[in-house]
Amino acid sequence: MSDTWWKAAVIYQIYPSSFKDTNGDGWGDLPGIISKVDYLKNLGVDILWISPIYKSPQADMGYDIADYKLIDPIYGTNEDIDVLVAELKKRDMKLMMDLVVNHTSNEHAWFVDSISSKSSPKRSWYIWKDPAGSDSNGDPLPPNNWCQLLGDANSAWTYDPESKQFYLSLFTPEQPDLNWETPEVRAAVHDAMRFWLDKGVCGYRMDVINLISKDQRFPDAPVTNDGGKAKYHPGSKWYTNGPRMHEFLREVKREVLAPYKAVTVGEMPGVSDPDEVLKTVHQGDGELSMIFIFDVVDVDFVPGEGRLALRPFKTGDWVKDVVKWQRVMWERDGWNSVFIENHDNPRSVSRYCDDSDEWREKGAKLLALMQTTLSGTIFVYQGEEIGVRNMPKYWDGVLDKKARDHARTPMHWDGSPHGGFCGKDVKPWMRVMDDYVTFNVDVQTNSNSDDDLSIWQYWQRGLSNRKAHADAFVHGEFQSVDNAEGDDVFAYLKVGKESGTWVIVLNFSGDEVQWRMPSNVKVQGWVAGNYLKGKPDKPTEGTIGLRPFEGLLGRSAA
Structure with a gap:
């Protein structure tokens, strides 16, 4: 297997407490994940990434780890991990663990x-x-x-x-920061990483890994909160991408990652400078396989005002970030992660499209079409493949739009009580969405319409097509097409060495749009869209009428 096999892999993030409960405590567990391995294989998944499942007092949903080598009993046992790795191996799949080493639990x-x-x-x-x-x-x-x-x-x-x-304790008092300046700390982290790699884990998602190096002067932060009236202020300038971060990551790579050929994705919030990013993900001498760049998912953030401040945005505001990173990584030999959902952000169909009953399916498929055709390694978050949306109005104000709980509702497996997440007489740890009866895995995987695909089937087809034409959709060059800032139509070309050039046109507007194809773009024919199962009947030149949230995939004539 190639050392870079992971580039074309489909990585599926599981939020374990909300995936599948099998022991009747209303909390997802490892046997529940094992029971759904065939489901994930059928979708097209290659790697499961499970959010933290180590022993923890759960002050922060497992991100406060009390023992790096022990699975928390609420999820199962270390032996369950052995079973999961074995079951995945039978299906040519792999397991990625979550690694939280900026801090531990205060009970560690x-x-x-x-x-x-x-x-x-x-x-x-x-x-x-x-x-x-x-x-x-x-x-x-x-x-x-x-x-x-x-x-x-x-x-x-x-x-x-x-x-x-x-x-x-940058996060909470229950999460004291480790001192990476101490060599014994780094050695202990390396040892914990080897423990799971020796069990067959393929790599790690590394939580807030760019916070591990602090400026040892520990100076005061600029006075910014509440117009300067607050007592405490953001000190990220002194601990984000700190002075020894790259040194520490190079050491991790040398001592652990390289010998195991491990796959890594770093969570590095607050980083958007290409020069800094390329030090980490350059495919020649970078420290990690890839990182999560949060420009798109942070598009509505207000700098300096915390995660629950809300800034209105247009499609063009986040499209320019997609274009930026697609080009940067291609031109400078870096590597992208492709994602718009995770456990910390609202649901994408609610955020970037329209999650109303009328347009939800079209919007979810539009986002799937975009993600399955962008270069990099793709990440699918649980429930994204069936178009799970935000909870109905639950809180007042900004919280209703930006709360993390939207992404943490239990998975909808079928139309039985609690969506099949747990038994009918069990109370789930968190509320199940009210629409589980009609929007669930069972309904969508068994849809047999002659005219259309369910959201799940659309994702399955898109992931299969992505692998079949990986030279274009995974590795290919991205070329922007008529992407003026503020436009609702996002259009681009993907160029592959073997499969040729593809044209992708995405209307993120809730209105019908008359979009004129640039004269330098030639379409041989449209092969897929998100309105019908078959080939779209659309003009291949001149003005093209795009319905609300309509997406098109075509072959270039060039």
Whole structure:
């Protein structure tokens, strides 16, 4: 198998608590995932990526790890992982684990030891600092003014009254940051990674991996929150892509990743500079296989105002980011990840299209057509393949549009109670969407319409077509077509060495659009669309009428 086989792989993200419950506790588990391996194989999946399933007190849904070598009993056992790897291997599939090593749980044995005494051998495994002084009440002040990433009204530092020092906890007090400056910490992380690779795991998604190196001066952050009136402020300038990050990642690659030929995808929020990104994902000397670039999924973020601030956006606002990274990676020998959904973001059909009953299916297929024809390694998030949408209005204001819970509702397997996620007499850990009776896997995989494909069948066909013409859709050059900023029509060419040139035209408008084909683009014929199963009956030159959320795939005559 080629060392770069993973480039054409389809990676499917499973949010384990919401995938499939088999033991009746209302919480998804590993046996549930094992029971659906054939379903995923049939869809076209090659790699399963499972969000964290290690032992954890679940203060942050498993992103607070208490033991890197032990599966949490709520999900199953280490033996279940062995079974899953074996079942995947039978089907020529692989498993990718989630790796969270910027921080641990405060219940991890390392931290329990670290906090026990200032003289503990593991004190230096975490970031401990003396107070900056005392306030007017005599209470100790944090070492600097950094705010938490998950609550900017709070300090990023947590005080330990026993030792009279603070420890850094960028996310929550239950998630103390590891000190990567300590060689023993890095060696322990390498050891944990080898443990699962030795069990047959193919690689890792690496959580907030660009936060592992902090500026050791730990200076105050610029005063920006609440017009400068807040006590604490974003210090990301001092810990995002820190001074030793690339050194640490090169060490991980040398000591662990390269010997195992492991596949990696790094979560690196707040990074959009091509020069910086290429240091990590350059296919010649980069440290990781690829990273998640969040420009598209962050299109509605307001810089400096946190994840729940909302900025209105148009199609052209995020299309320009797609164009940018498709071109950058092609021209500079990098590698893209293709995704628009994950466990931290609202559902894509609700965000980029129209999730109403009238247009939901067309929008979901439009997004599938786009993703299955863009260069890079594609990631499909659970439920995306059946067009799961956001929950109906549940909160007030911005939260209703941007809450992470939209992506975490239980999977709809069939029309039985709770969508088949758990038994009818079991209460699921989170509400199941009300439309599970009609929008579920069973309905969509068994659809037998002569005229149209279900969303699932459309994804299946698109993923198959992507693999059949990987030279164009996975590896091919991306050429933009008439993509003026603000346009609702996103059109581009994909050029392959063997399969030739393909034309993709996507109308992200809820209106009918008369779109004129540029004179330098020649279409031999349209081979697929998202309105009918068969070939679209559309002109191949001049003005083309596009219906709301209509997408077309054609062969170029050139």
